[in-house]
Amino acid sequence: MQAAPAPTRHDQATRLLHQRGATATPARVRVLQLLLAADAAMSHQSLQQAAAAGGHPFDKVTLYRVLDWLAAQGLVHSVAGHDRVRRFSLMNAHHAHAHFECGVCGRLFCLRGSLASATPELPPGFVSDRVDITVHGRCAECAAAPPASEASEE
Amino acid sequence: MQAAPAPTRHDQATRLLHQRGATATPARVRVLQLLLAADAAMSHQSLQQAAAAGGHPFDKVTLYRVLDWLAAQGLVHSVAGHDRVRRFSLMNAHHAHAHFECGVCGRLFCLRGSLASATPELPPGFVSDRVDITVHGRCAECAAAPPASEASEE
DNA sequence: CGCATTTTTGCAACTGTGTTGCATTTTTTC
DNA sequence: GAAAAAATGCAACACAGTTGCAAAAATGCG
Ligand SMILES: [Mn+2]
Ligand SMILES: [Mn+2]
Ligand SMILES: [Zn+2]
Ligand SMILES: [Zn+2]
Numbered sequence: 336m337q338a339a340p341a342p343t344r345h346d347q348a349t350r351l352l353h354q355r356g357a358t359a360t361p362a363r364v365r366v367l368q369l370l371l372a373a374d375a376a377m378s379h380q381s382l383q384q385a386a387a388a389g390g391h392p393f394d395k396v397t398l399y400r401v402l403d404w405l406a407a408q409g410l411v412h413s414v415a416g417h418d419r420v421r422r423f424s425l426m427n428a429h430h431a432h433a434h435f436e437c438g439v440c441g442r443l444f445c446l447r448g449s450l451a452s453a454t455p456e457l458p459p460g461f462v463s464d465r466v467d468i469t470v471h472g473r474c475a476e477c478a479a480a481p482p483a484s485e486a487s488e489e
Numbered sequence: 490m491q492a493a494p495a496p497t498r499h500d501q502a503t504r505l506l507h508q509r510g511a512t513a514t515p516a517r518v519r520v521l522q523l524l525l526a527a528d529a530a531m532s533h534q535s536l537q538q539a540a541a542a543g544g545h546p547f548d549k550v551t552l553y554r555v556l557d558w559l560a561a562q563g564l565v566h567s568v569a570g571h572d573r574v575r576r577f578s579l580m581n582a583h584h585a586h587a588h589f590e591c592g593v594c595g596r597l598f599c600l601r602g603s604l605a606s607a608t609p610e611l612p613p614g615f616v617s618d619r620v621d622i623t624v625h626g627r628c629a630e631c632a633a634a635p636p637a638s639e640a641s642e643e
Numbered sequence: 644c645g646c647a648t649t650t651t652t653g654c655a656a657c658t659g660t661g662t663t664g665c666a667t668t669t670t671t672t673c
Numbered sequence: 674g675a676a677a678a679a680a681t682g683c684a685a686c687a688c689a690g691t692t693g694c695a696a697a698a699a700t701g702c703g
Contacts, residue, residue, distance in 0.1 A: 462627045
């Protein structure tokens with residue numbers, strides 16, 4: 336028999352929560368599942384839509400609270416994009432990483448690799464805790480697919 | 490007689506606008522004056538308060554529109570802080586510079602100096618336009634003045 | 644289990660930043 | 674000076690996120 340070899344997203348999510356000794360509430364598990372499946376950081380709105388599409392919409396406030404809780408636990412982190420919307424993604428091992436924000440579709444990606452850049456010179460008295468690096472540009476999809484329909488202007 | 494040797498902020502602001510061949514409207518001049526006098530980037534709110542304190546409050550929408558216009562002209566630039574609020578400051582010569590956001594008072598400063606950091610490695614197909622670097626920490630004032638009243642815990 | 648305590652959840656109302664529509668005023672153009 | 678364009682003011686709106694409070698789980702303990 337082969338009953339165990341499929342570690343579902345649900346299982347992964349539950350495990351992450353139990354590792355922290357926290358109760359695996361449905362909302363938390365569901366949010367983590369969605370984040371585990373995501374290829375880019377997700378906004379509150381996209382999480383709500385994804386959950387609703389799955390037939391289990393969550394309450395707006397509950398979702399905000401779950402996200403805040405997950406961030407406080409260090410399980411996820413959030414980045415505010417240019418549209419002033421926070422996007423959330425799993426906090427993976429690599430503690431310091433840069434981000435990429437696509438100016439076309441607005442998606443935000445966590446980049447792998449160390450960001451060895453030296454801290455810029457600070458004015459006297461200033462204390463640095465952390466350096467955030469965000470690359471702006473076009474993601475692979477948007478770079479490959481121009482705005483369509485434009486062939487005469489060049 | 491010595492009537493000319495005082496280049497006021499008002500004059501500087503007006504000059505900046507005339508250089509662009511733009512009309513120096515009162516709102517634009519006033520916003521530029523405030524930004525010229527500021528030591529940190531200013532939010533819409535702080536600009537409104539500063540203007541109101543000076544006895545000439547501006548209309549909320551007009552201020553937003555002036556800021557958008559100034560940004561479109563390249564005279565100012567805006568950065569969204571962790572609180573999702575945009576802060577504006579004069580666009581000085583140095584085209585690429587890093588920013589500093591104080592986690593205590595929330596103020597945002599433009600840092601001088603080139604930010605020579607190499608672009609982080611991007612996934613295949615991704616195109617980089619610009620790299621934003623923001624240092625998070627405590628500004629000189631906040632680093633010097635601890636939250637007060639705490640002397641027994643250490 | 645039975646019951647008190649703590650944690651989560653749900654809903655409504657609210658805050659704050661920023662936008663849109665439209666009418667009025669000011670500036671520029673001819 | 675009149676027509677056209679640019680700038681302003683006000684009200685209503687959009688939208689991310691928060692707060693207060695009560696109902697519903699989950700937990701702890703005898
Ligand atoms: Mn990330
Ligand atoms: Mn700057
Ligand atoms: Zn894209
Ligand atoms: Zn500070």
